[in-house]
Amino acid sequence: MKWFLRISAALTSSFVLTMIVVVGSFIMTMFSAREVGVRKFGLFGAVFFHPQEQSDGSTILEAGVSNGAPIAIIFVLLAAFQVAVASVLERLKAHKRRLQEAD
Amino acid sequence: MRRASVALLFRLFWIFILRRVLGRGLLASRTARISVLLLLVTAFAGFTLLSYVVIRQYFGGTGLLEPVLQAANVSVAFWALVTYVLIRVLFMKADELLKLSFSLPVTNKERTLAFGLFELSVVFVMMLFIFGAFSVSTVLVGGPPFIPKVLASIWFPAQTAYLLLSLGYYLLERALLTLRVSRLRSLIVPMVLGLGLVAIFPYTNEQSAQIAQSHVEGRDYWSPALSFALLQEKAGIWICSLVFLVTSAAIVGAIMAAAPKSYVPIRRFFILLPSWLAKHRFGVYILVMFRNFETTVAVLFVIIFSIFMWVYHLAFPPYVLALVTFQGIYAYSNSETLRRMVPFPGRTFANYLRLVGSQTVLLGVVAIPVLSLSLAQGISWDAIPHVAVFCLSNILISTLIGIAFPPEKGNPFTVLIGVVVTLTIVMIIALGLNIFNFHPAITAIIFILLNLLIVGYSIFGMQRLERIARHEVVS
Structure with missing residues (x-):
């Protein structure tokens, strides 16, 4: 149960953190795209922003995810890091408890 | 009037906020406090950067910065009123905070001034979040000549608007005292403020349109x-x-003169439903949900807003109903005694269903x-399922906020941090999923999974709080 909770908490928070990274990268990419007709990429090629001029002179914006792999890697790395930190922290706490009890 | 007493009380109120608000629920842990602080600072920095990039790209070197600043200037009163409504409704329930000062040797006038200063500083922090990014970006793009312009267009009007609103509030309180209905001000004041919002919104829009037209001409x-700004x-x-x-x-002098000499407690509950509902456990939860003064205030705001939309022939899907669903923040803490004082408090899952069910009945x-009203205005039936799903999801989120950051009785500020953090996370997730541009069915599945996660965390949180109450684990 403890591991289930630890992993689900890590997955939840890494999901939120990944979303923050994706949204932040997307916003930076969007505002770095100054030229119409040029596709700009961000977050290691994961997100793109593409303003295009139509024949009637209007501009349409195409945006989205071009490659999900970097996002998936970020998600997995963040989750693994959090599980590792939580495990180490738990062991350190247990060690501290043992030391206090020994006193 | 002793200035030292005023300064002491002002300090006392802030210490109360820092200790009692930033030390409860998830924020009891130092790691959580630092994480929340970092999240808020990062969000503000990101917002400022975004604002700077937008202003530089669209208004830099175009000469349009001046009319934009004027348009922001005319909207200051509206935003000051929005902030004031929020703060006033919160402060109405701040009995705990006021009680702290009753045992001190201070007069009511000193208390009023200290409380006014405290309110002003809270409003200032909120206005900093609303206009801070815009002010910094405008000065960065326009250069140092824009510093006095920003001061005179944003910050001076913001403070004057707050002081005028405060004066209006104390005059209203005096009038209610004279009419001997002062105890009902928890009901009357939000109604007056709601009507004020309804009146000022079209005025602000009209002013902005006139500024744009004047610039073109x-x-x-x-x-x-x-x-x-003109001065x-x-x-x-x-x-x-x-x-x-x-x-x-x-204005401060006028506020001091208008402030009542004694404090009259407000009615915090309104009996709206018959007591026979209490025969069933679910009925008790419904009574708890309906009698709260915040519920009455939220319902009044929704009704006033709907009438405003009707009068001005504005047809929008009724997402304003979401205001009622925010009552979920109080649902857990207000019904806590029901689970503590009975020999068989019931299973956690059943209690969670009662909490969510009572809010659904209210909705x-x-x-x-x-x-x-919305359908009569011409809104299509297709919009209703979207509103219903949004509101139901909001109920689940609000209930989770109330469990993760439980509001303290008599100390309504405890909800602020939870609301800000949760709204930031929800908005980021919604925007992130929008970027992924999934098929609607996949997006729906993701949202269902997220809602199930919210339900799971809520039940887990309730179980943990119950174990803490039984002294089985430490908080």
Whole structure:
């Protein structure tokens, strides 16, 4: 149960953190795209922003995810890091408890 | 009047907020406090950066910065009123905070001034979040000449608007005291403020349109809201600052004169439903949900807003119903005694269903007239399932906020941090999923999974809080 909770908490928070990274990268990419007709990429090629001029002179914006792999890697790395930190922290706490009890 | 007493009380109120608000629920842990602080600072920095990039890209070197600043200036009163409504409704329930000062040797006038200063500082922090990014970006793009312009267009009007609103509030309180209905001000004041919002919103829109039109036609535009900006332009920032200080001092004097000599407690509950409902456990939860004064205030706001939409022939899907669903924040803490004082408090899952069910009943009751008005305005039936799903999801999120950051009785500020953090996370997730541009069915599945996660965390949180209450684990 403890591991289930630890992993689900890590997955939840890494999901939120990944979303923050994706949204932040997307916003930076969007505002770095100054030229119409040029596709700009961000977050290691994961997100793109593409303003295009139509024949009637209007501009349409195409945006989205071009490659999900970097996002998936970020998600997995963040989750693994959090599980590792939580495990180490738990062991350190247990060690501290043992030391206090020994006193 | 002793200034030392006022300063001491002001300090006491802030210490109360820092210790009692930033040390409860998830925020009891130092790691969580630092994480929340980092999240808020990062969000503000990101917002400022975004604002700077947008202003530089669209207005830099175009000469449009001045009319944009004027438009922001006329909207200051509206945002000050929005912030004031929020703060006033929160402060109405701040009995715990006021009680702290009753045992101190201070007069009611000193208490009023200290409380006014405290309110002002809270409003200032909120205005910093609303206009801070815009002010910093405008100065970065426009250069140092824009510092006095931003001061005279945003910050001086914001503070004057707050002081005028405060004066209006104390005059209203005096009038209610004279009419001997002061205890009902928890009901009357939000109604007056709601009507104020309804009145000022179209005025602000009209002013912004007139500023844009004046700029296109190349003529100067003046309105009372632009007084400080005009004075700064004609006489300079020092004269403008002097006038601002004199005006503020005069209004503070008027507030002190208008403030009542004694404090009258407010009615915190309104009996709206028959007591026989208490025969069933679910009925008790419904009674708890309906009797709260915040519920009454939220329902009144929704009704006033719907009538406003009707009067101005504005047809929007009734997402305003979401205001009622925010009552979920109080659902857990307000019904806590029901689970503590009985020999068999029931299973956690059943109690969670009662909490969510009572809120759904409230939403259903308010939704009937509001949806009828919206449909009569010409909203299509297709919009209703979207509103219903949004509101139901909001109920689950609000309930989770109330469990993760439980509001303390008599200390309503405890909800603020939870609401800000949760709204930031929800908005980021919604925007992130929008970028992924999934098929609607996949997006729906993701949202269902997220809602199930919210339900799971809520039940887990309730179980943990119950174990803490039984002293089985430490918090």
